[in-house]
Structures are given as C-alpha cells and as structure tokens.
Amino acid sequence: MIRRAAVISSLLVASLLSGCMAKESEMLGADISGINHTSAxxxxxxxxxxxxxxxxxxxxxxxxxxxxxxxRYWRPGLRAIVEWEKDPNPSPSVPLKRNKYGSIDPKNYKKHAANYTRHSATVEIPQYQKAGPITVHFLPCNQVRVTATVIKPGSPDYPYNYPREMEDTECPKPL
Known part of the structure; x- marks a missing residue:
C-alpha cells in the first residue's frame, strides 16, 4: 500500500513538473531596420x-x-503593417533658421513640417527558412517591402535586391 502510494505520488509529481517545462515559443523578438531607396x-x-x-x-x-x-516559422499570407512619415525635402535650399543655441526656430520648423506626408501599407512578408531581423525597404511611389530573414541584402537569395538609389519615376511593380 505504501509502495503504491509512493508510485502514484511520483507519477503525480512528474506530471506536474512536465507541465511546467517551457515549450518552444511561436513568436520571436526581432530587430527592426530599414533601407531607404529614395531621396526623401x-x-x-x-x-x-x-x-x-x-x-x-x-x-x-x-x-x-x-x-x-x-x-518563428513562416506561413502563407504572413503580412506586416508599415506606417511611416516622410520628409520629401530633407535638404531645403534655404536652411531652417536656428536660434543662438542651435535650436530650430519653431515657426520655421512648423512651415517645413507642413510638407511631411504620412503613409500606411499592408504588405506580404516573403517566405523565410529562418526568422531574422525585420527589414523595411522604402521605395519610390510610396511603396514598401518587408523581409524577416537572416539572409543579408545583396545576397543572391535575398528577396529584394533593389538599387540603393532609385528615382521617383522608378515605381516598382506592385506585388
């Protein structure tokens, strides 16, 4: 009887401990970076x-x-929502006015910032074998592409090897 109780309690403890063991997480933390292919x-x-x-x-x-x-594992239909703010004239011909402390004049900045544009796009993330950093490519015509792979840009297997500098007339074909 005592032996039977010891076996039952051992099995109970083992089952409780196995419930505490961590299982592989479905989601991974990922660094975010970007590559801007535009003049903005x-x-x-x-x-x-x-x-x-x-x-x-x-x-x-x-x-x-x-x-x-x-x-952790890519699946069909995987998408990302990218939102961004763009300054179409980051190097104005007349520089922004600054005060004697080097701070930009608020009125001058407000006038410049009035030209900023805000955008949003939902895009598919191409298939990856191993999850890596999230990289957003900013392209002409307010288009973006997103990757999440350990493969580096420039590698033949990287999904988006766009030229580093693209003109606004070079609108990539929508996916």
Missing part, C-alpha cells in the same frame, strides 16, 4: 506598431531598433 527622409516608421530608426535619403541598413515580433 523617413522621419519615423513602425512595423505592426513597433518602431524603427529614422532614415536619411538613400540611407539605412545599419541601425537596428529592438523589438518587433515575427513568427
């Missing part, structure tokens, strides 16, 4: 609500911001 500045952007770095004209790729979220 990307003042700010988000991917599914998680923020990315600001990007100068024809810039980006180096700065990562943590953290977005991406499924």
């Amino acid at each position: 500045a990307i003042n700010r952007f988000t991917v599914n609500g998680a923020g990315g770095p600001n990007l100068g004209p024809y810039g980006g790729g180096g700065g990562f911001v943590c953290c977005g979220s991406i499924p």
